[in-house]
Amino acid sequence: MTGSLASAGPLGAPVVAQVTAIEASLFAFVVLTALFTALARDVLAAVIIFGAYSLGMAALYTFYRAPDVAMTEAAISAGVTTVLLLLTLAKTTRLDHEAAFESVNLPAAGAAGLLFAGLMLTMGDIPAVGSADAPIWSNPDVTQWYIAETYAETHVENTVMAVLAAFRGFDTFGEAVVVFAAGIAALIVLHREVFA
Amino acid sequence: MSGTDAGVDDADTETAGSEFASGGGFGRDRPPRSDGRLDSERRQGTPYTESQVIMPTVKIVTPFAFTYGLFVTFHGGGSPGGGFQGGAIVAAVVFMIAFAFGIEATRQWLANTVVVALAVGGTLVFAGIGLVPVALGGAFLQYELLPIPDPVKYGMEGVEILGIGTIVAGVLIGLFFVLAKGFSEAGGFADADAFDDEVGDDPGTEEGDEPDGDDAADGSPEGDSVDPTDGGTTGPNAPGPAATDGGER
Numbered sequence: 001m002t003g004s005l006a007s008a009g010p011l012g013a014p015v016v017a018q019v020t021a022i023e024a025s026l027f028a029f030v031v032l033t034a035l036f037t038a039l040a041r042d043v044l045a046a047v048i049i050f051g052a053y054s055l056g057m058a059a060l061y062t063f064y065r066a067p068d069v070a071m072t073e074a075a076i077s078a079g080v081t082t083v084l085l086l087l088t089l090a091k092t093t094r095l096d097h098e099a100a101f102e103s104v105n106l107p108a109a110g111a112a113g114l115l116f117a118g119l120m121l122t123m124g125d126i127p128a129v130g131s132a133d134a135p136i137w138s139n140p141d142v143t144q145w146y147i148a149e150t151y152a153e154t155h156v157e158n159t160v161m162a163v164l165a166a167f168r169g170f171d172t173f174g175e176a177v178v179v180f181a182a183g184i185a186a187l188i189v190l191h192r193e194v195f196a
Numbered sequence: 197m198s199g200t201d202a203g204v205d206d207a208d209t210e211t212a213g214s215e216f217a218s219g220g221g222f223g224r225d226r227p228p229r230s231d232g233r234l235d236s237e238r239r240q241g242t243p244y245t246e247s248q249v250i251m252p253t254v255k256i257v258t259p260f261a262f263t264y265g266l267f268v269t270f271h272g273g274g275s276p277g278g279g280f281q282g283g284a285i286v287a288a289v290v291f292m293i294a295f296a297f298g299i300e301a302t303r304q305w306l307a308n309t310v311v312v313a314l315a316v317g318g319t320l321v322f323a324g325i326g327l328v329p330v331a332l333g334g335a336f337l338q339y340e341l342l343p344i345p346d347p348v349k350y351g352m353e354g355v356e357i358l359g360i361g362t363i364v365a366g367v368l369i370g371l372f373f374v375l376a377k378g379f380s381e382a383g384g385f386a387d388a389d390a391f392d393d394e395v396g397d398d399p400g401t402e403e404g405d406e407p408d409g410d411d412a413a414d415g416s417p418e419g420d421s422v423d424p425t426d427g428g429t430t431g432p433n434a435p436g437p438a439a440t441d442g443g444e445r
Contacts, residue, residue, distance in 0.1 A: 067276035071268065075284035080368055083291045087375050090243050155349040156273035164278065165352040165360075169337040172355075173322055176363050180319045183367035191380035195370035196308040 023063060030056040039104075041097045047085045054078035064129065068160050244298045254296035262289045269361040273349065279356035283364030290369050299376045311373065314366025322359030325351060 019027075033053035040046040054077035061070035127134035137143055150162045164172050187193065268275075269282025294302040329338040339351035 068278070068281065071277055071281040072284065075281060075288055079288040079291065080284060080372075083288075083295075084372065084375055087372065091375075091378050153348070154352060155346055156352060158273055158275065158278070160276070161272045161278045161352065161356060165355050166337075166339065166348060169326070169339075169352075169355070172360070173326060173337065176322055176360050177319060179363050179367050180315055183315055183370050186371050186374050190374055190378065192374050192377065194308040195311040196303045196306060196373040 023060075026056060026060045026063060030060060039101045041099055041102050042094075044086075044089055044094060045100075047082060047089065050085075051078050051082035054081070246298075247296070251296045254292050258289055258293060261292065262286065265289060269357055270353075272356050273353055279360030279362075280364050282357075283361040284368060286361070286365045287368035287372070291372055294372065294376075299373070303373050303376075306369070311366050311370045314362045315370060316366075318359050318362030318364075318366060322355055322363070325355050325359065 030053060033049050033056055037046050037050045037053055040049060054073055058070045058074035058078060061067075061073055132138060146159050146163055146167070150159045151157060154162045154166050156162050183195070187195070265282050265285030265288075267282075268277035268285060269279055272278030272282065290302065290306065325342070326337040328343075329341040330336055332341045332343075334341040337351075337355075339348040341347070342351045344350050
């Protein structure tokens with residue numbers, strides 16, 4: 001059972017490093033929506049474009065075979081965050097703007113461009129997408145161990161869930177309590193004693 | 197809503213609508229409704245338009261989305277997903293319902309007790325499942341010691357479904373409602389006092405009324421304390437609901 005889990009998954013096959021049309025268009029969509037989110041002068045427009053950006057990211061994560069992350073991105077980022085931001089806009093005033101886009105602050109754009117260029121310099125050392133030799137995948141002590149041992153140890157097929165709920169269960173307990181505390185903090189900040 | 201209420205609701209809708217328009221909220225050039233149903237400003241508090249497109253769409257989509265959320269939660273062990281994703285999808289279903297039928301209507305349908313029970317119950321279940329092995333002489337969350345068949349698998353499922361899923365769903369729904377209601381001192385609603393009077397029958401929302409008058413009277417930030425005598429003291433000191441309204445906006 002463990003052997004088949006380690007080798008049978010589609011992740012095991014090395015992905016040919018060539019950009020497909022879907023990947024390229026998803027990338028273009030994500031980059032464009034990110035740019036328009038930053039440049040849009042109207043906050044409502046920025047929030048809506050940001051929702052579209054999150055949806056594009058969710059599709060991109062699905063494309064890269066990370067459905068857990070894609071689900072979280074779609075539900076939390078595209079759904080919940082957009083709704084909460086819209087709700088906040090509805091509670092505040094929304095200014096009318098003549099121009100559709102922010103005027104670009106040249107020093108800030110230069111600093112961001114330099115940071116971007118610096119990050120791009122590191123791209124040569126990053127393994128190709130889906131490479132079987134990538135340390136994060138081929139690491140025998142962590143990734144491969146979890147993939148090989150998860151079913152034998154926990155009797156569930158989803159390695160991600162096994163890591164979260166069993167192998168790193170105490171961390172997850174802390175995270176769950178943080179989510180609970182966030183709800184309490186919102187009540188305190190807004191001077192409320194009941195949610196609904 | 198009875199026929200006698202309709203006239204009052206209508207007037208409220210119109211005044212609140214003009215306030216929102218001047219405040220620059222969302223476009224709200226809908227005609228005032230005569231039956232005082234869902235899109236009454238007095239009942240909703242936030243901008244809301246009853247849409248014949250959104251409501252049927254949400255009615256059709258909701259059962260599927262809710263089932264998908266439950267599937268993702270309950271099937272986390274065998275497929276991508278888990279409590280966090282499933283809980284978020286379930287919460288998003290509630291948001292959809294609130295967008296279609298109005299936040300206040302949804303708030304009254306989904307009582308505060310349910311939201312709090314989800315968030316608090318989830319945390320207690322997670323801690324409880326973790327503490328049972330401790331009571332049996334093991335470590336925190338040592339699933340092997342749980343007195344159930346296949347303890348590791350079903351212990352994890354219990355944590356994911358009854359712990360994480362319920363916490364995430366409850367807290368997200370609660371954040372949504374509490375953000376929709378806004379900061380207590382600032383009123384938040386165009387006619388917060390009228391709104392609070394209307395839903396004041398519900399003991400859970402009664403506290404929302406008192407701080408409004410209290411804060412307007414003395415401006416103290418700790419005006420939120422639940423004091424049974426508050427209602428008596430605010431009466432003579434605080435200005436009427438109308439004056440409170442004007443000052444807060």
